[in-house]
Amino acid sequence: MSEWTGDWISFERLIDSHDPAIERAWTESEAAMRGRRSAFSLMLPFFGGSMRRFWRWACRTTCRANRHVPIAGWHIEPLEYGENAGNGFALEWRSDESTVIGRYAYQLDHMIDRGLEGKPCYVFHADSAPDGSPFRVLIAMDPMPARAELDEGGLLSHLHFQYGSSEAALLRGPDKGAAARLRHRMWYPTMCSADGDLLAQCNIIRALHHLPAWERLPDD
Template sequence: MNTTQQQTAEFQSFNLSDWLGDWESFEHYIDSEDSSIRSTWEEAEQAVLADPKIAPMAAHGIRTFWSMACSTTSPENIIHIGYWTVGEPRSEQADVRITWYAEDNTDLDTYEYRIDHVIEHGLEGSPTYVFVTDDPNAEDSPFRWLLAIAPLPSRKAFGEGGLLSHLHFQYANDLGTLVAAGETEDAGETLRNPRWYATMCADEGTVEDRCRIIRALHHLG
């Protein structure tokens, strides 16, 4: 499959129903003081330290590692993103509508985004949607460009006994802040910061459902 065919396939695979609804930052899991979640993090840390190949991840504590990797702040935005609400766009030219909220539920911005293109190997080496808003009010907004992988698993999986859905994302005012074009036409785009995994999780379920996400992240039974 050539690049054009791959792009077309990824555009066609966009399923808005997997995105719709409320999302919360994975930072809530990291910072939680709930005893069950804390116990799960301790279990995860011991598992990581027991594996020499990945033990350095927990050198300063496993939660410290993930808090750095999954930070929702950026050089352009010092406010932690606490939540998203994703809805259907009102414009026929847009693919999705996202409201960004701070930790205190302050509405930071609401924009309608269209898919500009797809990076074949982006976050987690996976196809990554490149969204942009054409809203003139977003000219100076840090949320003008958004990179995101499709939610995993699909949002409906939770209702069928699966894990809570989650997705990784990055954002900036200018696309060049997030990606670098290849030196040759076939090289494609690469992430400027492939270690930044800002993450949103479906805002539903129980504490135990959140613990299951942490266990799955560290391949715990």
């Protein structure tokens, strides 16, 4: 679980950012999608021609069980207790950089074989979260790429996840089975490693739209 530990920021923060460099990354990404026929371009008319608006919808961090408090980031530490401490972590849910709205110990319960992006996903339980808490169950992909790749010119590590008050709220199909499927297949809350600088954040936006990475930030 070493790739999970540390600080993470929500991709929503990059969607809503007004930093000039991030604005330019979005502008060029939008233009690229309009000029290229793809699954993304086919969806543009439903979102006013805006990829940014599409991602704001797909990557929203609020949900039915948590309608009013967007998730700004996570802080994750290794578990220091329990029989299976290596199969979990302590996760702080943050509504901004300094406000913690929940901190729970998560243990891996099982995996599903086709989750977000159709890939295997972990199903974690936080038994210490109160009944009805939206943070009792977390479904997540492996972080990708490895954090170390950023120092070698790679992309910022990121992961997709879903969360809810129970497995039934998130999954359908066999109870606790690998064959269970996501109820909300188009919901893609996303966390990005907070290790990256502004250039790395711009390049994750560009990579999402199949644009080459910038070697440095634009001058204007």
